Amino acid sequence: MRLHNVAVIGCGIWGKNVVRNFYNLNALHTICDLDEENRRALKEQYPDVNVISDSNEIFNNPDINAVAVVTPSHTHYKIVKKAIESGKHAYVEKPLSTVSSEAKDLTELAEKNNMVLMVGHLLMYHPAVNRLKMLIEEGALGDIRYVQSDRLNINHFKNDRSVMWDLAPHDVSMTSYILGKEPVRVISAVGASSDNNDIMDVTHVTIEYEGNIIAHISDSWIHPQKRVNLLVRGTKASAIFDDTLAENKLQIFESTSPKVSKTEVLDYIEIEPLKLECQHFLNCIEQGKKARSDGHNGFNVVKVLEEAEKIMLGERVKSLDNVNFLLSRSKK
Numbered sequence: 480m481r482l483h484n485v486a487v488i489g490c491g492i493w494g495k496n497v498v499r500n501f502y503n504l505n506a507l508h509t510i511c512d513l514d515e516e517n518r519r520a521l522k523e524q525y526p527d528v529n530v531i532s533d534s535n536e537i538f539n540n541p542d543i544n545a546v547a548v549v550t551p552s553h554t555h556y557k558i559v560k561k562a563i564e565s566g567k568h569a570y571v572e573k574p575l576s577t578v579s580s581e582a583k584d585l586t587e588l589a590e591k592n593n594m595v596l597m598v599g600h601l602l603m604y605h606p607a608v609n610r611l612k613m614l615i616e617e618g619a620l621g622d623i624r625y626v627q628s629d630r631l632n633i634n635h636f637k638n639d640r641s642v643m644w645d646l647a648p649h650d651v652s653m654t655s656y657i658l659g660k661e662p663v664r665v666i667s668a669v670g671a672s673s674d675n676n677d678i679m680d681v682t683h684v685t686i687e688y689e690g691n692i693i694a695h696i697s698d699s700w701i702h703p704q705k706r707v708n709l710l711v712r713g714t715k716a717s718a719i720f721d722d723t724l725a726e727n728k729l730q731i732f733e734s735t736s737p738k739v740s741k742t743e744v745l746d747y748i749e750i751e752p753l754k755l756e757c758q759h760f761l762n763c764i765e766q767g768k769k770a771r772s773d774g775h776n777g778f779n780v781v782k783v784l785e786e787a788e789k790i791m792l793g794e795r796v797k798s799l800d801n802v803n804f805l806l807s808r809s810k811k
Contacts (some may be wrong), residue, residue: 481759482799485510486537486567487547488558490517493572494549500757501547502528503700505626508543509536534558540803545595545764548572552644556581559596563588568595570760572749573648574595575638576786582781595763597770598777600652604756607729610747611718620713626654626694631702641670641679643784643791646698647752648720651686651780652723652772661779668787673701679794687750702715 485501486509487494494512502525503505509529510521522530537543538561543570548558556576562569569589575598576582588595601699602608604713634642655661664687670679681699688694707722716733729747763770770776 482506482762483544483545484543485547485570486511486540486543486715487514487549487570487760488534488537489548489550490514491549495521496753496758497547497572497665497685500751502756502805503754504757504761506545506757506761509540509797511537513756522777524773533602534561538562538567538618539565542569547702547760549599551783556585559585560588563592563594564595566592566594566666568597568760568764570597570599570757572599573601573777574598574644574654574781575774576781577644577785579778579785582778586778590772595760595768595770596774597760597763598648598652598772598774598780599756600648600656600776601752601756602649602653603656603772604759605722605752606747606750606755607722607772608653608657608709610729611709611720612659614718615657615711615733616659619716620711620718621715621806623658623690623692623713625686625710626692627697627708627712628654629697629708630707631699631704631706632696633703633705634700634765636694639786641672641677641682642698643670643679643682643787645682645700647682647684647696647787648745648780650696651783652667652677652776654688654694655776655779656771658688658690659693660692661716662783663687663689665783666693667784667791669700669727679791682787682791683783686783686787695803724793728765 483506485506486520487498490512498510507528511531511534512518518530528736546562548571552574559569559571630646649799666685668684670682673680680701684696686694705723711721712717716731718731722727
């Protein structure tokens, strides 16, 4: 007997992982996808699950009490809003939206309707990240001075927005989470596009967090070697979390002098982060609690990235204006 009936909307590459986890947690009721071939394959894999193409069937079904939205980011606002207004709890893949006013609206709507709203900031549920958070809280690294997060990979299927909107929600949410601090301002933001348009393949964003902590975030869709690396530098020691490693993902480096260095490999329970994330969503519904990555968390991330994009594109336009000005002068 299922305690929860979850419907998943959107079953692309990541959506299939969400489907698998909710199914294994005995919570999957319905799968919705527009692609006929996808639906056929999913029906073969999950014959006891309802597979449909029209999401309205979900919103009109009183047996479904929760919706997982794993669709392109520009569609999140409309679908999540409809889900909440239909009396469904909502889990939405990051980012919550690409417009901060929409993210704020969804957060307020969920609170007004007493619905759980949870954003898929996956790394907040990663066992190694939570172990690192404990170390920081215990003071094992000393006072934190600097954070650097590099998320580099090849992506031949670019999303509707830049790499920053695709990957940086992980970096910003993870940094805020482990530090227990909020972003204060975006110091700088630059990007590059291999297609010469506003969809950036590579972005670099520098953020100031509370306590004068500086975080530098680099994301790329065009890096031939995958790199998923987080550095946290403290006054006593530094921690490196490398999610590309099969084991020993989290290591501590202590330096008491320029000539002395000690490396410590930390143990933690290895469980698939997405399973923990999906289970957390179900627990929040059952217990009437706010999610760790709730609407407020999602809104704060969107607000930072929205500001970074304004700086990024604004600097690009300013640069082009300067070039045009110099060209016009050279012709005189």
